[in-house]
Amino acid sequence: GAVVSQHPSWVICKSGTSVKIECRSLDFQATTMFWYRQFPKQSLMLMATSNEGSKATYEQGVEKDKFLINHASLTLSTLTVTSAHPEDSSFYICSAAKGGFGETQYFGPGTRLLVL
Amino acid sequence: GENVEQHPSTLSVQEGDSAVIKCTYSDSASNYFPWYKQELGKRPQLIIDIRSNVGEKKDQRIAVTLNKTAKHFSLHITETQPEDSAVYFCAVPPQGAQKLVFGQGTRLTINP
Numbered sequence: 001g002a003v004v005s006q007h008p009s010w011v012i013c014k015s016g017t018s019v020k021i022e023c024r025s026l027d028f029q030a031t032t033m034f035w036y037r038q039f040p041k042q043s044l045m046l047m048a049t050s051n052e053g054s055k056a057t058y059e060q061g062v063e064k065d066k067f068l069i070n071h072a073s074l075t076l077s078t079l080t081v082t083s084a085h086p087e088d089s090s091f092y093i094c095s096a097a098k099g100g101f102g103e104t105q106y107f108g109p110g111t112r113l114l115v116l
Numbered sequence: 117g118e119n120v121e122q123h124p125s126t127l128s129v130q131e132g133d134s135a136v137i138k139c140t141y142s143d144s145a146s147n148y149f150p151w152y153k154q155e156l157g158k159r160p161q162l163i164i165d166i167r168s169n170v171g172e173k174k175d176q177r178i179a180v181t182l183n184k185t186a187k188h189f190s191l192h193i194t195e196t197q198p199e200d201s202a203v204y205f206c207a208v209p210p211q212g213a214q215k216l217v218f219g220q221g222t223r224l225t226i227n228p
Contacts, residue, residue, distance in 0.1 A: 032214050034215060042221075043218045043219065043221050044160065046215055046217070046218075049214060049215050093160070097214060103214070104150065104165065106162070107152075107160045107161070108159060109159045110158075
């Protein structure tokens with residue numbers, strides 16, 4: 001199979017703090033990882049595409065200085081929400097792909113973030 | 117950019133009946149078309165996908181049909197069961213891109 005893990009599964013933090021979310025591909029090497037945000041009863045909105053060893057590509061409207069992405073290895077990508085505010089509360093999901101264009105994306109279980 | 121429209125937004129069918137969800141896209145160069153199922157609070161899971169060199173693909177009760185000329189593809193679920201209740205998303209990669217653009221989702225409810 002293709003298993004993707006995410007940690008933590010949920011986090012509650014105070015406004016102004018930073019939160020780091022890890023995404024790991026457990027049984028394959030992921031050349032590309034993706035970070036999505038999903039609000040209740042809505043679709044998945046891509047935030048950024050992350051390739052190992054290079055800078056992430058952010059979607060229009062996503063603040064790269066607020067959502068820091070690091071893809072240090074072929075099995076690990078991290079998303080750091082800096083100075084989180086209540087409006088950042090959401091379900092953050094990562095996915096990983098083994099290859100390039102048109103390859104299947106395998107999703108992590110998601111991280112539910114609540115900012116108080 | 118790629119524009120993906122999914123219909124209907126909600127669908128309710130009797131157990132045992134069939135369900136069909138349609139997805140239209142704008143980029144004629146797109147050539148990979150997956151469908152994901154997401155249960156409440158869970159991760160999206162790939163249930164079936166199709167590539168543009170075929171027009172139909174079937175896996176037990178689930179099938180996907182593709183019409184490249186009209187730029188739409190559909191998910192077909194036959195003999196629906198209560199465990200099919202979930203939100204279903206289609207997705208399309210813009211030409212030349214690794215990312216996926218998701219449809220708005222269809223909430224499918226199977227009534228016993």
